[in-house]
Amino acid sequence: MxxxxxxxxxxxxxxxxxxxxxxxxxxxxxxxxxxxxxxxxxxxxxxxxxxxxxxxxxxxxxxxxxxxxxxxxxxxxxxxxxxxxxxxxxxxxxxxxxxxxxxxxxxxxxxDPMGTNTVARRMERYVLNDRGPLFFLSCFSLAVGLALLYYYGEGNLSATGPFLSFSVLGLGRGTSEVLLAHAKDGSKIQ
CATH class of the missing domain: 1.10.533.10 (Death Domain, Fas)
Known part of the structure; x- marks a missing residue:
């Protein structure tokens, strides 16, 4: 009790x-x-x-x-x-x-005098991201894709410049800026 x-x-x-x-x-x-x-x-x-x-x-x-x-x-x-x-x-x-x-x-x-949000308050403790499983899968896929590119490019991502600049279309502003900067830096090295 x-x-x-x-x-x-x-x-x-x-x-x-x-x-x-x-x-x-x-x-x-x-x-x-x-x-x-x-x-x-x-x-x-x-x-x-x-x-x-x-x-x-x-x-x-x-x-x-x-x-x-x-x-x-x-x-x-x-x-x-x-x-x-x-x-x-x-x-x-x-x-x-x-x-x-x-x-x-x-x-x-x-x-909340009626006590209606107690379930939501309990769920807040366990929910780390409210964007859902598709967001997690897309982030995971991006990380795996970059890892594969790095692995098969033998540590050199300069050859992936066109791919990186095309792949930023669906990403957020911060992520796309990083990828575009890396793609530009990679093309300068060649």
């Missing part, structure tokens, strides 16, 4: 950003907060002792207040405590966990 935070943020920073959302969300009801407190207390008593768990499960205090105090307490305990809170939230209330502001902002890109 992917981490619910960006690479530069930790769970502590994420919990600070998500605290307001968690305290205002109606899905964070008394039963869910109790489940989270019990899981933290049973699994990691060093995060929540029995006395602290009873304080956060006190029904005479409104759920919103208890939840806010729990979040502040977990932030004070450090990164591991915040991580375990998110793990418990993912287990007991995945719909809340999935809709956290830090997770939603991570899924949504600023340039």
């Amino acid at each position: 992917a981490a619910p935070w960006s690479c530069s943020d930790g769970y502590h920073v994420q919990l600070q950003r998500d605290s307001q959302f968690l305290c205002s969300d109606q899905r964070m009801h008394t039963e869910l907060v109790d489940k989270l407190v019990l899981q933290l207390n049973r699994t990691y008593p060093q995060i929540l002792t029995d006395k602290e768990a009873q304080r956060f499960r006190n029904l005479s205090v409104p759920t919103v207040v208890r939840l806010a105090e729990l979040l502040v307490h977990l932030q004070g305990k450090g990164e591991v405590a915040c991580h375990e809170f998110y793990r418990g939230l993912q287990i007991h209330a995945y719909n809340v966990y999935f809709n956290l502001p830090t997770r939603v902002s991570r899924r949504r890109e600023p340039a």
Whole structure:
């Protein structure tokens, strides 16, 4: 499962950003907060002792207040405590966990809020040349042709002047200038 935070943020920073959302969300009801407190207390008593768990499960205090105090307490305990809170939230209330502001902002890109260009972005990493296979074949054929001319001309390309000057018709400006210059130089040597 992917981490619910960006690479530069930790769970502590994420919990600070998500605290307001968690305290205002109606899905964070008394039963869910109790489940989270019990899981933290049973699994990691060093995060929540029995006395602290009873304080956060006190029904005479409104759920919103208890939840806010729990979040502040977990932030004070450090990164591991915040991580375990998110793990418990993912287990007991995945719909809340999935809709956290830090997770939603991570899924949504600023340039593409609908998420339609994710496939294109992945393909950009692998595409080195977007001109297609015919461009590759033509470049490869040109290189092989020049190599054959050089090999059969015994290292002397001066005899290939007419061929080189005719072959520049379909090439780009830079390539044709190089080939024409070489063809002219070769004809001067003879």
